Amino acid sequence: MSRLRTGWILPASIVVALLLGLLPLPDVLQPLRPYWLALVLAYWVIEAPEHAGLGFAVIVGLLADLMFGSLLGEQALRLVIMTFILQRFRARLRFFPLSQQSLAIGGLLLNDRIVQLAVHVALGEPTLPWNYWWAPLLGMLLWPPVFVLMDALRLQRRG
Template sequence: MSRLRNKGWVLPASLVLALLFTLLPLPQLLQPLRPYWLALVLAYWVIETPDRVGLGFAFCIGLFADVMFGGILGEQALRLVVLTFILQRFRARIRFFPLSQQALAIGGLLFNDRIIDAAIHLLAGEPMLPWSYWWAPLLGMALWLPLYVMLDSVRLGKRGR
């Protein structure tokens, strides 16, 4: 039997959990610190299984999230496609970085995502997000290591001892 068992349920389950974490209510004070869970989980899958997760997949997940959260239709789709495109372009380098350097790259991508989000809000004539929302990419960067290790262990079937 192959070392990599067929665990096709891990990808959809992780995306559903990311969507649910995004829906969890937070106190108003912590709301700006909410990491972009969907982008973090999608980034893991783009890096580890690029044959299963690509631009079309990111676009569909983004549209689903837009409908689910009631935001501007296409906003999250655009943000996730840009993130996926950059990750696909630099996947060969990022994949072999140590996890600490991967976290820095993911932090940069999440910061880029905030810039795209701010531009979309500006173009749509919506009020700009407060400055405190710029802290979320740092939290996402800090969460990359535990998220990566957890998803990797579930995907590969490793058990902690």
């Protein structure tokens, strides 16, 4: 029964994250675009692992690849790696204060950029400019408000 009542929040949050990723930004702000999809998926992996796992990360990543026009499987690989690490450390990470969770999420987002760089280098694709490395820092700063908002939505529907 609880899955029926809270079932719409997970797909709706993924759709919103995908739309935020497609939102046009000025050229100056483009390098600062946080990886919204990773932030939302990280929340669900930490707080509701029975609904969001490795298979879910693959599906969401492939959908993102299709929507963003990136190399098919690149975002799926990046999200699966992030999800695997989160699942491995979920028991500890879940009880960290938000400030420490932010640091961990920042590390995961930085790792995501490194994986993205490795994929692009391995395939001979152009790499991102240096200023795109600021996005993990912004994602780390956005983690507390994203977490609090998602938690409020999830817990409001439960009660």
